[in-house]
Amino acid sequence: MAKKxxAKKxxAKKxxAKKxxAKKxxAKKxxAKKxxAKKxxAKKxxAKKxxAKKxxAKKxxxKKxxAKKxxAKKxxAKKxxAKKVTVNLVKNLENTLIDxxxxxxxxxxxxxxxxxxxxxxxEEKNTSAEYALGIIKANIELAKKKVQPLCxxxxxxxxxxxxxxxxxxxxxQKVAIKAIEKATKQGFLRQNSxxxxxxxxxxxxxxxxxxxxxxxxxxxxxxxxxxxxxxxxCENVGIQYSxxxxxxxxxxxxxxxxxxxxxxxxxxxxxxxGPGVLGICIGGDRGAGYAYSKKQLLxxxxxxxxxxxxxxxxxxxxxxxxxxxxxxxxxxxxxxxxGCKIGVLNRLPASYFVSISYMCWAYRRQxxxxxxxxxxxxxxx
Amino acid sequence: MIKLEYPFSxxxxxxxxxGDMVLISGKMYTGRDAVHKRxxxxxxxxxxxxxxxxxxxxxxxxxxxxxxxxxxxxGPTTSIREEPYQWEVMKDHGIVGVIGKGGMGPKTLxxxxxxxxxxxxxxxxAAQILAERITSxxxxxxxxLGSPEAIWELTVEDFPVVITMDSHGGSLHEKVEQESIENxxxxx
Numbered sequence: 155m156a157k158k159x160x161a162k163k164x165x166a167k168k169x170x171a172k173k174x175x176a177k178k179x180x181a182k183k184x185x186a187k188k189x190x191a192k193k194x195x196a197k198k199x200x201a202k203k204x205x206a207k208k209x210x211a212k213k214x215x216x217k218k219x220x221a222k223k224x225x226a227k228k229x230x231a232k233k234x235x236a237k238k239v240t241v242n243l244v245k246n247l248e249n250t251l252i253d254x255x256x257x258x259x260x261x262x263x264x265x266x267x268x269x270x271x272x273x274x275x276x277e278e279k280n281t282s283a284e285y286a287l288g289i290i291k292a293n294i295e296l297a298k299k300k301v302q303p304l305c306x307x308x309x310x311x312x313x314x315x316x317x318x319x320x321x322x323x324x325x326x327q328k329v330a331i332k333a334i335e336k337a338t339k340q341g342f343l344r345q346n347s348x349x350x351x352x353x354x355x356x357x358x359x360x361x362x363x364x365x366x367x368x369x370x371x372x373x374x375x376x377x378x379x380x381x382x383x384x385x386x387x388c389e390n391v392g393i394q395y396s397x398x399x400x401x402x403x404x405x406x407x408x409x410x411x412x413x414x415x416x417x418x419x420x421x422x423x424x425x426x427x428g429p430g431v432l433g434i435c436i437g438g439d440r441g442a443g444y445a446y447s448k449k450q451l452l453x454x455x456x457x458x459x460x461x462x463x464x465x466x467x468x469x470x471x472x473x474x475x476x477x478x479x480x481x482x483x484x485x486x487x488x489x490x491x492x493g494c495k496i497g498v499l500n501r502l503p504a505s506y507f508v509s510i511s512y513m514c515w516a517y518r519r520q521x522x523x524x525x526x527x528x529x530x531x532x533x534x535x
Numbered sequence: 536m537i538k539l540e541y542p543f544s545x546x547x548x549x550x551x552x553x554g555d556m557v558l559i560s561g562k563m564y565t566g567r568d569a570v571h572k573r574x575x576x577x578x579x580x581x582x583x584x585x586x587x588x589x590x591x592x593x594x595x596x597x598x599x600x601x602x603x604x605x606x607x608x609x610g611p612t613t614s615i616r617e618e619p620y621q622w623e624v625m626k627d628h629g630i631v632g633v634i635g636k637g638g639m640g641p642k643t644l645x646x647x648x649x650x651x652x653x654x655x656x657x658x659x660x661a662a663q664i665l666a667e668r669i670t671s672x673x674x675x676x677x678x679x680l681g682s683p684e685a686i687w688e689l690t691v692e693d694f695p696v697v698i699t700m701d702s703h704g705g706s707l708h709e710k711v712e713q714e715s716i717e718n719x720x721x722x723x
Contacts, residue, residue: 282697282707285556286658286697289661289664289695290658290661293658293660296667302662302663304608305608305662306593306594306595306608341597341605341607343595344593345682345683346683353680354681355680355681355683385660387612387636390613413723416719416722420712420715420719424708424711427636477722479715481711483636483637483656483658483659484707484708485699486710514659514660
């Protein structure tokens with residue numbers, strides 16, 4: 155009996171143990187379930203976070219895109235402004251150059267008018283010389299009043315541009331061509347550009363060598379444009395001597411230079427629309443000599459050559475020329491020459507050129523200083 | 536001042552002397568380098584030049600939209616370039632006057648004597664004063680030569696010139712040149 159009881163108790167204990175085990179298992183399972191649940195939650199959280207992150211990322215992308223678009227728009231706007239500014243600058247330059255052409259073609263600068271009026275005073279009354287200068291004076295006044303060309307031969311269009319570093323020369327040239335075409339159509343310039351082979355003259359003063367533009371870089375930040383209209387009559391009497399010249403007994407010194415200059419004045423008589431002005435270069439090669447002789451014509455008529463020897467020669471040439479008796483138009487008279495400007499370039503040991511450019515009384519040159527909008531800030535003559 | 540009026544005649548022309556100041560009224564034709572070359576090469580002029588005046592001039596002319604012309608500037612061009620041809624035009628076509636500037640050479644001077652013609656000097660560069668005396672542009676010929684080289688038929692009133700070569704062998708240009716060369720000798 156006792157054994158049985160013991161056995162029963164054991165069984166009971168076992169049962170209890172089993173139950174405990176079962177309970178533990180259940181408990182374990184619960185724990186496991188909970189863990190799984192927790193994990194799921196965690197996963198979900200992670201997923202949510204990911205989604206959230208993605209959303210943020212998307213938003214960021216969108217924001218970036220918007221920002222980019224804004225930048226792009228701003229860039230376009232900036233470009234538009236830049237284009238407008240460029241267009242304005244181009245338009246302004248074109249109008250400015252038309253004004254320069256108009257003024258150069260129709261008005262004689264003061265320094266030149268003054269010497270012409272002086273010459274008229276000096277001529278003997280009731281002579282052809284006085285008559286010629288009287289008509290010249292009236293013509294200067296009429297051209298200015300009617301804003302029409304002083305002379306029908308509006309000549310070669312020489313343009314000298316003085317600019318700072320980095321200036322867009324090609325762009326200037328394009329605008330200058332447009333301005334010249336328009337000024338020609340408006341009658342301030344004659345159609346003056348002839349194809350040398352075919353003889354055809356159907357452009358508006360544009361073609362190889364026309365216009366004649368020279369660029370010079372200077373240290374100033376501003377741009378200056380000088381213009382000279384030089385007619386064919388006076389251009390044709392330009393001449394270049396190579397010294398020594400046996401027939402004129404002219405050697406390689408200033409006395410020789412003087413002799414050839416006076417010979418050029420005798421040869422030019424009547425033909426160059428005198429009284430005129432000489433631009434002269436001593437030295438250089440043939441090309442540079444002529445170019446530099448024309449550059450002398452940009453000087454003010456009443457300036458003084460900084461080289462005293464040349465200043466003396468310039469004065470002497472004018473005084474001597476006016477004793478030759480050639481007179482205005484070659485009619486005979488007191489005024490043959492209004493001025494003489496001499497410059498010097500180095501030469502080769504073998505060469506000694508004297509290059510002479512003759513400018514008629516209708517000495518059309520003008521210059522302007524531009525402001526930063528390409529408008530005329532100041533007239534230079 | 537002497538008045539010379541259209542129609543011109545050889546008799547009147549013969550009366551003119553070097554140094555005379557003349558005001559021309561009537562008709563004249565422009566003609567310069569290309570015109571003279573073309574005539575010299577045998578092309579008949581498009582107008583009858585008998586008793587007419589040729590003006591060495593390449594004007595600035597604006598063509599209006601209605602087909603009319605407007606004279607903007609009309610001074611003389613240098614005449615000496617026509618020296619090889621001018622005598623022939625005097626001989627073959629009977630012109631009575633040439634207007635230009637700078638004068639012409641011995642061939643032209645002789646033709647002036649032989650055929651009764653004068654060289655009249657207009658004031659070079661005086662394009663406005665002279666354009667103002669042109670009262671109408673009546674026609675244009677040989678336009679293919681380009682506007683400055685074409686023949687423009689003009690009517691003028693009191694167009695001012697000085698006779699510098701006459702039909703009696705007188706030439707102001709020859710005289711002034713000789714004197715200036717003499718003067719220069721004393722100044723060298």
